[in-house]
Amino acid sequence: MLERWGRLVHRRRWAVLAAALAFMIFSGVWGTGVFGALQSSGGFDTPGSESVQAQEIAERGLGRTEGDVVVLYRDRAGRTVDDPAFRDAVARELAALPKDKVAAATTHWSTGAQHLVSRDRKTTYAVLRLAGADAGARADTFEAVKDDLATAAGLTAQLGGQVPTETAINERVSSDIARAEIFSMPVLLILLVVIFGSLAAAGLPLLIGGLAILGSFTALHLLTFGTDVSIFAINITTYLGLGLAIDYGLFIVARFREELRRTEDVEDAVAATMTTAGRTVLVSGVTVAISLAGLTLFPQVFLRSMGYGGVATVVVCMLAALTVLPALLSVLGPRVNALRVPWRRKESGRPGTGWYRFARAVMRRPVAVIVGTAVILLALGTPFLGINWGGVDTKVLPAGTEARVVADAIERDFPGGNTDPVDVVLTGRADPAAFAARLGQVPGVTGAQVTAVRGETARIALRYDGDAQSEAARDLLQRVRDVPPPPGADVHVGGATALVSDQLASLGATLPWVALLVGLATFVLLFLAFGSVVLPIKAIVMNLLSLTAAFGAVVWIFQDGNLSGLLDFTATGSIAPAMPILMLAMLFGLSMDYEVFLLSRVREQYDLTGDSTEAVATGLQRTGGVITSAALLFVVVIGALSTSGISFIKLFGVGMVIAVVVDATVVRALLVPATMRLLGRANWWAPGPLGGLYRRYGIREEDTPAPREPAPV
Numbered sequence: 001m002l003e004r005w006g007r008l009v010h011r012r013r014w015a016v017l018a019a020a021l022a023f024m025i026f027s028g029v030w031g032t033g034v035f036g037a038l039q040s041s042g043g044f045d046t047p048g049s050e051s052v053q054a055q056e057i058a059e060r061g062l063g064r065t066e067g068d069v070v071v072l073y074r075d076r077a078g079r080t081v082d083d084p085a086f087r088d089a090v091a092r093e094l095a096a097l098p099k100d101k102v103a104a105a106t107t108h109w110s111t112g113a114q115h116l117v118s119r120d121r122k123t124t125y126a127v128l129r130l131a132g133a134d135a136g137a138r139a140d141t142f143e144a145v146k147d148d149l150a151t152a153a154g155l156t157a158q159l160g161g162q163v164p165t166e167t168a169i170n171e172r173v174s175s176d177i178a179r180a181e182i183f184s185m186p187v188l189l190i191l192l193v194v195i196f197g198s199l200a201a202a203g204l205p206l207l208i209g210g211l212a213i214l215g216s217f218t219a220l221h222l223l224t225f226g227t228d229v230s231i232f233a234i235n236i237t238t239y240l241g242l243g244l245a246i247d248y249g250l251f252i253v254a255r256f257r258e259e260l261r262r263t264e265d266v267e268d269a270v271a272a273t274m275t276t277a278g279r280t281v282l283v284s285g286v287t288v289a290i291s292l293a294g295l296t297l298f299p300q301v302f303l304r305s306m307g308y309g310g311v312a313t314v315v316v317c318m319l320a321a322l323t324v325l326p327a328l329l330s331v332l333g334p335r336v337n338a339l340r341v342p343w344r345r346k347e348s349g350r351p352g353t354g355w356y357r358f359a360r361a362v363m364r365r366p367v368a369v370i371v372g373t374a375v376i377l378l379a380l381g382t383p384f385l386g387i388n389w390g391g392v393d394t395k396v397l398p399a400g401t402e403a404r405v406v407a408d409a410i411e412r413d414f415p416g417g418n419t420d421p422v423d424v425v426l427t428g429r430a431d432p433a434a435f436a437a438r439l440g441q442v443p444g445v446t447g448a449q450v451t452a453v454r455g456e457t458a459r460i461a462l463r464y465d466g467d468a469q470s471e472a473a474r475d476l477l478q479r480v481r482d483v484p485p486p487p488g489a490d491v492h493v494g495g496a497t498a499l500v501s502d503q504l505a506s507l508g509a510t511l512p513w514v515a516l517l518v519g520l521a522t523f524v525l526l527f528l529a530f531g532s533v534v535l536p537i538k539a540i541v542m543n544l545l546s547l548t549a550a551f552g553a554v555v556w557i558f559q560d561g562n563l564s565g566l567l568d569f570t571a572t573g574s575i576a577p578a579m580p581i582l583m584l585a586m587l588f589g590l591s592m593d594y595e596v597f598l599l600s601r602v603r604e605q606y607d608l609t610g611d612s613t614e615a616v617a618t619g620l621q622r623t624g625g626v627i628t629s630a631a632l633l634f635v636v637v638i639g640a641l642s643t644s645g646i647s648f649i650k651l652f653g654v655g656m657v658i659a660v661v662v663d664a665t666v667v668r669a670l671l672v673p674a675t676m677r678l679l680g681r682a683n684w685w686a687p688g689p690l691g692g693l694y695r696r697y698g699i700r701e702e703d704t705p706a707p708r709e710p711a712p713v
Contacts, residue, residue, distance in 0.1 A: 006274030031218030049502035054494030061457025067127035160406025180640030205249025215316030233309035285318030291589035355624035363677035381548030390574025428489030432458035550659035631664030
């Protein structure tokens with residue numbers, strides 16, 4: 001099938017390239033409109049959870065009362081909040097704000113709340129509620145009034161709170177990504193020239209990457225008409241599209257150049273490339289897409305958006321690699337080697353080179369290699385056993401960022417220590433004050449105040465010492481939820497701590513089903529690709545080992561704070577749960593990507609020779625350099641994120657780099673050859689009925705050698 005497809009693309013190459021150009025123009029004009037249609041904030045909440053219900057019930061019964069902006073005031077003359085001049089100065093500033101922008105302002109003087117005053121009584125903060133129907137509208141409102149808020153006669157004013165924090169994170173992520181792209185693109189081009197040895201070949205993966213990114217923008221734009229899509233989905237499309245385009249481009253171009261050494265006929269070379277490398281890209285693309293599709297099962301908009309963006313990117317990238325790339329190779333032909341660099345040695349296609357000898361050396365002592373590497377990888381993963389989950393707060397911002405300075409000052413200098421109380425929403429015929437008094441007796445609660453009452457709905461704010469994202473805060477939350485409601489009333493507990501706690505519960509309930517679905521789908525696909533029930537299981541175990549090492553390193557670095565000085569971040573003592581799940585989906589897919597590259601060549605050699613050990617050595621010799629080069633290039637692409645000033649983006653970048661390096665070196669070059677040597681002909685074993693199923697429906701070309709039957713095991 002793919003051979004016929006390659007010949008068809010060769011004959012229609014100009015039509016294919018014309019269609020690709022038209023698609024790129026359309027995507028560049030309409031697809032980039034996605035930036036104005038994305039959800040710019042939030043996306044981490046769990047729909048239907050108690051915390052979200054509490055917020056919805058409060059808004060229906062009380063109207064919206066949450067604070068959006070915290071303004072930290074200090075009198076320049078050093079007066080305390082007890083001085084009428086300090087009070088009057090703050091009152092003038094707040095009264096001057098446009099009423100259509102600032103819906104309400106809460107201060108110490110308007111409520112008598114002592115938690116709004118610092119312990120030395122020289123600093124206070126006002127809590128503002130902004131106008132706007134949703135988070136995006138309130139962010140726009142903040143942009144319109146932030147200069148007025150920051151300018152206060154006789155006072156210093158610093159801005160913090162939810163909206164300024166989200167704005168700072170979004171702005172910093174955008175600037176960091178732009179800087180990372182500026183840095184990585186020239187480095188990628190130089191490395192591609194070094195790897196390919198010619199400018200003509202080096203430009204092809206980047207061209208496919210650009211097409212994949214624009215195509216994924218178009219797909220995401222279409223999705224925004226039917227569902228919410230987080231702005232963070234753009235990140236995954238950019239980096240995943242470029243990374244996969246390099247992987248697929250490297251593999252297909254390398255195979256095409258190898259085929260050109262065997263035949264002078266360009267059409268035959270393209271057809272043979274599609275039959276072999278094209279088949280591998282097809283299997284790999286579907287495998288990566290299945291892994292990322294698992295993210296769409298999570299209810300959180302952030303993860304679902306990443307799933308949408310990831311699947312769209314993989315599909316577009318795969319289709320471009322199977323259509324546009326062979327069309328370009330058909331046009332270039334031998335000119336794919338044009339503009340060669342002078343230091344490049346002529347490539348050898350014969351076994352006996354470094355990778356072949358290395359594989360043979362590894363397979364001489366398979367047990368020692370397997371035990372040694374497995375022990376090291378599991379040891380690296382042990383810090384993950386002590387992981388502490390938490391949410392995203394101001395500590396993800398660089399030190400000195402205004403929103404973080406405000407949060408740190410409130411935590412350090414004010415009673416209660418945070419601006420994120422536990423919110424209790426009481427509905428029904430009950431006395432809010434009496435219930436607040438009961439809640440005030442819960443161990444850990446330092447204050448309970450009824451903040452709003454309307455009809456049969458009331459809100460009670462519970463104050464406590466410490467960080468809202470800490471395990472102690474989640475323990476307090478559970479104690480509050482365990483308090484029985486008054487007779488005839490209902491209670492829903494929300495707030496920042498509750499949002500994280502409910503998110504953890506939701507992710508924990510969904511993750512096993514995602515793992516089951518992705519694992520089964522991957523097993524079936526790899527079986528259809530290689531005709532073995534052993535290899536898919538081996539591939540999944542190998543991937544889990546590399547992921548274990550990467551997750552352990554992430555906890556050791558970002559939760560425990562090791563290397564925080566070198567990497568320039570502040571350890572929060574916790575890990576946001578969405579990031580490891582996103583890493584899991586991406587890394588599982590990428591690991592399978594490299595696995596399919598290697599096993600495809602091994603299976604090809606095994607079908608020709610029937611010698612499993614020779615097939616593994618030759619397969620690694622043929623693909624070791626390609627896989628290592630692909631990993632190096634992907635590290636440059638994704639590693640640029642490690643320079644971000646936002647700690648959870650830095651975590652993602654560092655974690656991905658560690659996992660890719662471990663997978664492409666330790667796992668692919670050591671564990672896989674050693675394990676396959678130990679298994680021998682059992683690598684290709686399948687029960688009789690399944691073997692017949694593979695021979696009938698397997699993903700292989702009709703004219704390839706018939707799969708050899710392994711010896712009984």
